[in-house]
Amino acid sequence: MEFNQLLNQNQRRWHTLMLVMFGVLIGCAFLHLSVGEIFINPFSPQTALESRLLYDLRLPRLLAAAAIGAALALSGASLQVLLGNVLAEPGVLGISGGASLGMVLILFAFPAAATPLGFMLAGVAGALGFTLILVSMARTSG
Secondary structure: OOHHHHHHHHHHHHHHHHHHHHHHHHHHHHHHHHOOOOOOOOOOOOOHHHHHHHHHHHHHHHHHHHHHHHHHHHHHHHHHHHHOOOOOOHHHHOHHHHHHHHHHHHHHHOHHHOOHHHHHHHHHHHHHHHHHHHHHHHHHOO
16 A cells, blocks of 8 residues: 555544544534423424523533633643643643632732632733743753
8 A cells, every 4th residue: 555545544534533523522512502401402492491591501601611621722732832741731730720829819918809800810820920930941951
């Protein structure tokens, strides 16, 4: 078998796998939107309660979970490339702990700023601070 044939076969296998995984993702999304304490049939007209449940609760939760999962995947992949370590991950490297430390510091140092926005900003600042420390340590030690 020639190299080009092997490459094409491998690419076809990956395309097929990606299509199957995308189908599973769409199926799980529809399942999440339908199943709950109140089952919502996607093939029948919706009542006002079902419509409100779907558009005000379930769909925003689904989109938030997808966005957070994508952000976590992106952060892990970028850390692996940046640090040159395939095992690098925010929880292992202490970046998640830095975010927690930032939130705890704002809670005790500035209790008036302990709002949801303040916690979010403190968490981001703590994570960025620990990331800068990590990157500087990785650059200086080789």
